[in-house]
Amino acid sequence: MTAPPTEPVPGLDVNFHVGRGNFNLVLELTVSPGRTTALLGPNGAGKSTALRVFTGLLRPHDGYVRLDGLTLDGPGVHVPPEKRPVGVVWQDYRLFPNLSALDNVAFGLRTRGVNKADSRATAAVWIERMGLTEHAGKRPSSLSGGQAQRVALARALAPEPKLLLLDEPLAALDARTRLDVRTNLRKHLADFGGATVLVTHDPLDAMVLASDVLVLEDGAAVQRGAVAQVARHPQTDYVARLVGLNLYRGTADADGVRLADGTLIAAVMAHLAPHDPAEVMVAFPPSAVSIFTERPVGTPRNVFNAHITDMELHAGSVRLHLEGSLDVLADVTAGAVAELDLVPGREVWATVKATETSVYPA
Amino acid sequence: MSTTGTDHVGAGSAKRAARPPRPPRERSGVPPLLVAPAALGLMFLIIPLIGLMVRAPWTELPDQLGREIVRDALMRSLYTASMATLTSLLLGIPIAVVLAHGRFRGRGLVRALVTVPLVLPPVVGGVALFTALGRKGVIGEPLHDWTGWSLPFTTNAVIVAETFVAMPFLIIAVEGALRGADSRFTEAAATLGATRWYAFRRVTLPQIMPGVAAGAVLCWARALGEFGATVTFAGSLEGRTLVMPSAVYRELEAGRPGTAISLSLVLMSISVIVLASLREHWISPARTR
Structure with missing residues (x-):
């Protein structure tokens, strides 16, 4: 690994290696606050592994993960998931089935010591922002896919994370809902002040939602750059097939x-x-x-x-x-x-x- | 080709014969040779219960059940079984969590030890409890010397004996539920700032509640019927440690089969109620997800 830089970088700054069985992922990436980088690649490219490292659920073998100059992973350092200012929108949403939409959104505030009334009040604002006020009391099982996605986004954003991770945010939705959700996501990403990493296998999502793209293949970055540039000038056959659009x-x-x-x-x-x-x-x-x-x-x-x-x-x-x-x-x-x-x-x-x-x- | 005329009448109407052919019957996988022993076995299981109903002194039943000793034994049975279940919940759920999610060497051994009371003859369990907690027991003796407190032949001893025998039922049910529980939610909770304890309380526990409930019911039913370990460790002292199963045995020994049958009927109705409450769980275990 390269020597750690001397200047703290704002936003996400990672450079790590992690191995799982035969699979190795080497990733070097910086995402500035307010920017969105798409990790684009096929299944098994290492996107989810990278996401697990960012969340702290998986500890890298070496290298570092830093957020706004704070070391989350490094030599002798591992900040556990619950202590990281990281919000995740999971591909399958993972809304807690026993809690209402409102309490799902309030969850990340409750864990940080906000009392019940205040966390619910904040959650209600987020629910309203997502246009879901009339669904606030519903359990996740009675929400539509698009509504569940919005609740998941509100839940991730409510504790005001410094890093937002979106794991295939549109993969589980039908074509019509996907349009709505994509638009909604774009709006909220624009308002979000932190760094965003979008994991997707869909070049369209990457192009619409992200400003930069990093193409992963077999655990290594094969191309990176501004979205338009990568799309127009693919450097490998794989990228051409993937992002040629x-x-x-x-x-x-x-x-x-x-x-x-x-x-x-x-x-x-x-x-x-x-x-x-x-x-x-x-x-x-x-x-x-x-x-x-x-x-x-x-x-x-x-x-x-x-x-x-x-x-x-x-x-x-x-x-x-x-x-x-x-x-x-x-x-x-x-x-x-x-x-x-x-x-x-x-x-x-x-x-x-x-x-x-x-x-x-x- | 032996098509009937109806097939040819107007292709447009496309109506098949009014009476549809018999739905195809799949051949069952039961070898005919096993049907007779199966029927015999079923009779063997059912006839004793029928016998109980037939011989029950229905007319004397209210009087029998109204007797002080019967009411006392019933109340003690319900109390001790509930306390044993409560103890099992408090100690068994943590054991189940350790077994399901712990990462340590010898986990298999711990699981084997936990299930020993399931296969151990209850009377052996009672003797074992005696050697451990009896007045001359490994722990009981120093405890008695120090505090003057002795466990055997007390109501608490009944609870201990029942817990010993019944807790494995709860542990196994809860561990199964925990293994089936979705770790993805725990991960999501962690990324939302939840400590493992908070995530367990607010995410995992509600998820495994059906399993906990089923385990608790099984545990309670087992504790209620417990006889061997209880009689050995706690005895059957009237007004102190006499519970329903030992009362049944005592009445039978004393030549009062009528009372024994009445008491048995009470225990049996409780079993039936328990079974009915579990039916939903057994038939569609995945539905509560």
């Missing part, structure tokens, strides 16, 4: 999403609720893009004229970087590259089916 911001229209430059991306808008903000994101994977060397006849609704600026060979496919009426990443087979004689500089038409896009509130 065409993502645009615009405003919702009846037929699709209108970008700032006026381009319309036709999309299925039915998932959006009337109360969703007009500001939306639209995304589609590079594999959903078809390439033509002449303007396609037929009626695909999304046709973009562009030229090839770059080509990368990835496992089994070639990724084209296109610039034009819309900057697009497209994955095509090596056979198609040869057949269509695709080379950098070549003018092409890219088409995307509206049904291949996903739209969600920004």
Whole structure:
């Protein structure tokens, strides 16, 4: 491990190694207060292990975990979970089944010595902030998935942690609820003054919720950086497959999403609720893009004229970087590259089916 | 092909024969050879209970139960069984937690020791208690010399004997519940600042409550029926240590089968009530989650 830095770093500052059986995780990461870093990777990459180390449930073999300059793990130091200013939203929420939503939120205040009345009053404010006042007295078993997620978030935030950990916060939700919850999460993350680490296998969640991303593969970081940069310039095949995503911001229209430059991306808008903000994101994977060397006849609704600026060979496919009426990443087979004689500089038409896009509130 | 005409009448109506074919019957896995012994065994279990009902002096029953000695034994039985259950809860739950979550060498040995009273003949348990807590016992003697206090043949001795025999039932039930309990909630509690004690009180204990309740009921029923260890260690002194099972035995020995049967009926009705209260738990043990 590297020598400890001399200056205390605000926010989360970790550099550790932990092994479980044959699996080893080496992680170096800093997250500034107010920022959100996504730990992105497939199952078994070490995301959950990292999260357990942050919480103190798992002790690293060597290295350190520091929060706002305070050493939580280090040589001869291990602050137990209950003494860490860390809030967790678990993938399965883990709301205490015997307590009401309100008492779940108050739990982290009660453990810190706040009396019953005061902790309930604070919890009620959080419940209200989550728009759940009429559900405050309910047991977790009678809450919907989206409501349970909000209670879990309120419970994690109520004790005012310095580090917030989100473990696959959207994985357990259906598509419609996921949009709502994602929007809600974004709002609360923006208000949260501490550092946030988001663990997810879904690049979309990472892109929408996080400012930075660290891609984990087999217990090691394979790429890190600002979300947009990692998405546009994947450094390994794995990252390309994982985060390769065409993502645009615009405003919702009846037929699709209108970008700032006026381009319309036709999309299925039915998932959006009337109360969703007009500001939306639209995304589609590079594999959903078809390439033509002449303007396609037929009626695909999304046709973009562009030229090839770059080509990368990835496992089994070639990724084209296109610039034009819309900057697009497209994955095509090596056979198609040869057949269509695709080379950098070549003018092409890219088409995307509206049904291949996903739209969600920004 | 031997399809009936109904299949052909108008494909659009798509109605099969009005009477659906018999639901397919799965072959049961019971070998026919075992049916007869099973029936015999069942009769063996049930007939004594029927005998009890048939021979019961129903007309004298109110008088029998109204007798001072019977009322006294019943009250003492209920009191000692409840105290034994309370003691078992106070000591048994901690043992169950240590067994379920403790990390130490020899945990298997401790579990074996805890279950010894389950397989030990109760009368041996009584003798063992005597050698430990009797007036000349390993602990009893110095205790008696020092304080003048002696345990055997007192009501407290009844409670001790019943606890010795019944506590393992509670420990096993609670340990099972603890193993089934979700450690994810304990983890969540820890990240919310809960010490292990706080998490146990507010998260784990409510979760295992059904198991604790079932264990307590079993423990209580076992304590109520306890005879061997109690008689050996506490005796059956009228007005002091006489409990229902020893009263039944005494009445039978004294040639008063009517009273013995009446007392047995009382114990049996209590067993039936206990069984009924447990039924829910046995049939769907996972439902309370």
